[in-house]
Amino acid sequence: MRHVFLIGLSGSGKSTVGRLLAQRLGRPLLDVDALIEQEYGERIPAIFARHGEEYFRTLEARMLAHAVQQPDDAIIVTGGGIVVRPENRTLMTLHGVRVFLQVDPRESLLRLQAQHLREQQHGQTLEIRPLLSGTDPLANLQRMLAAREAWYQEAELTCLTQGKSAEQVAGEIIAMLEDLDHTSQEQVAPIVRHVHVGAGYDTVVEWGGLQRLAFYLKQLQLPPRVFIITDSNIHDLYIPSLQSQLTAAGFEPLVYTVPAGEGSKSQQQLSAIYDWLLEQHAERREALVALGGGVVGDLVGYAAATYLRGVPLIQIPTSLLAQVDSAIGGKTGINHPRGKNLIGAFYHPRLVLADPATLLSLPERSRTEGWAEIVKYGIILDAELFALLEAHASTLRDFSRSPVALLCQIIARCIDLKVMIIEEDEREQGRRAILNYGHTFGHALENVSGYGEWLHGEAVSLGMVVAARLAHESGLFGEQDMRRQNQLLAALGLPTTYQGSVHARDILAAMQLDKKVVGKRVRWIMPRRIGEVTITPLPDELVERIVTAFMGEK
Structure with missing residues (x-):
């Protein structure tokens, strides 16, 4: 890994994006302008006014x-004119990767003006570089871009920022860095598990x-047309490079x-x-590729199971939760207004390709929720x-430091555990039900609170806390093991206490729609000890008391 230098016009979002990149990648953040102000005790405009631009450029180069001597790989935010001096361009080339945040000068000016307004509202004075002041700042920005664009274009990576949030830009940059650096990452051989179902x-x-x-699609000897279905968060991160890769290999990728x-x-x-598949005249041998998290995998999986009574399915899970759980085992489906995953089918893919590098581009909350399913495997x-x-x-x-080997090992172990269960009980007629530990309460909470308020893994984490308490109150689960479970969930950033407005009575009613209900009684997955669970109904009074207390009600 190397330093990442953000370059581009003022107003391209370098500072904001830099902070997000530093947070998501766990790297130090260095802002060259801020370092200059800290070192010399003056604001940039004051340095310009007192000493002139040439003096400032010397400070900037110094x-x-x-900054490049920083021992840890850093996100380095530069000023718009850093590229003017050739020694700066050489330094950045030698010590890292340059990312050009490309923005139209009009958009840049609008962002600077919005920033100026925000700071005025907070009683601050926006300090704009002298080159951006005057009667026609747009013309100044356009002249700057014309003079510097050739140097900006030397960057190893270019990210278009027009009309995108800082979060979207940061995600795209992380994806591009993965693509650039994956060959130099810690080398870990692919871990393959064949599913005998x-x-x-x-x-x-x-x-x-x-x-x-x-390469993997060619091994499956699929027809050249492949139908990739993804979501609006994933599209810009991976589709452009995938289309280039597949086209170069002789495939014809179509994207929805x-x-x-x-x-x-x-x-x-x-x-x-x-409708889209019919418009494209998709044929029975042509594959659907589900590129995304659990929502995309479940939705596209069900489409593959039912379109023309079944077409090839490739699962490419890009979330931690999907890589260890939802993409494995053939469960596909959609939600019904009265419950989660009530409409669906068992339909197995031709391939599941889990690339843990894709997790680096996830927002922290989306990545964190996946640990709930992994803790679940440990408990059951x-x-x-x-x-x-x-x-x-x-x-x-x-x-903070992408633990490549450890992460691949954990994901592969979870897949192996789930595969062992589904090979024994493909259609959840028996032991496979243990995979739903924490899901009885979790699914009910998702449904009652309106899908989206709680991420699936967050709801499952709360569901495991409830289930462990029920097991403890039933005399099945020791207090020390219950505490270990809850402490691990919290250590991984997952919720262990409920805060919200949902009523216990609504949760209790929703749980009656759980897929594990038999004879109108919920079968609960109850831990006996860490690593072992049992399936049993529980007294209604106990469930009502524990759920009501957990929801903060009397």
Whole structure:
């Protein structure tokens, strides 16, 4: 890994994007202008006014040379004119990767004016570089861009920022950095697990595996047309490079994008996918590729199961939750207004390709929720996995140094655990139900609160807290093990206490629609000890008392 230098016009968002990149990648953040002001005790406009631009450029070059000596790989935010001096361009080339944040001068000016207004409202005075002042700042910006654009274009990476939020820009940059650096990452061999269900298929865990999708598709001997369905958060991160990769390998990728979020697991979006496939005259041997998190995987999986009574399905999960759980095992489906995942089918893919590098581009909350399903595996099946998570919780939570081998090992172990269960009980007639530990309360909470308020993993985390308390009150689960579970959930950044407006009575009613209800009684997954669970009904009075107390009601 190397320093990442953000370059571009004033108003391109370098400072804001730099902060987001530093947070998500766990890297130090260095702002060259801020370092100059700190070192010399004056604001940039004052330095310009008192000493002139040439003096400032000398300070800037000196500070950049100091910044690149930072021992840890940093996100380095530069001023718009850093590229003017050739020694600066050489330094950045030698010590890292330049990312050009490309913006139209009109958009740049609008952003600067909006910033000026915000600071005025907070009683601050916006300090604009002298070159941006005067009667026609837009003309100044346009002249600057014309003079510097050739140097900006030398950057290894270019990110268009027009009309995008800082979060979107940061996500795209992370994805581009993964693409650029995946060959130099810690080398971990792909971990392959064959699933002996139906015709059988492989699950592959490979860091950087998304860059080898064409290779895997060729192994399956699929027709050249592939129908990639993704969501609005994922599209800009991966589709452009995937289209280039697949086209170069002789495939013809066609792309459909659904809105991001749980709301897309609906009959409306399913029908829209059918319409698109029919418009494209998609044929029975041509594959659907589900590129995204659990929502995309479930939705596209159900479309593949039902379009022309079944077409090939490729699952490419890009969230931690999907990589360890929802993409494995053949469960597909959509939500019904009265319950989660009530409409669906068992339909196995031809391939599951899990690339843990894609997790680096996730917002922290979206990545964190996935740990709930991993803790679940430790509780229900694997005490050693649980202990491994306890030992590395801080590293795994903040992703400060992407733990490549450890992350691949954990994801592959979770896949192996789930595959062992589904090979024994494909259609959840028996033991497979243990995979729903924490989901009885979790699914009810998601439904009653309106899909989207709680992420699935967050709701499952709360559901595990409730289930552990029920098991403890029933005399099944020791207090020390219950405390260990809840402490690990919290250490990984997951919620363990409920804060919200949902009423216990609504949760209790929603749980009656749970798929594990038999004879109108909920079968609960109850832990006996870490690594072992049982399935049992519970007295209604106990469930009502524990759920009501957990919801903060009397």
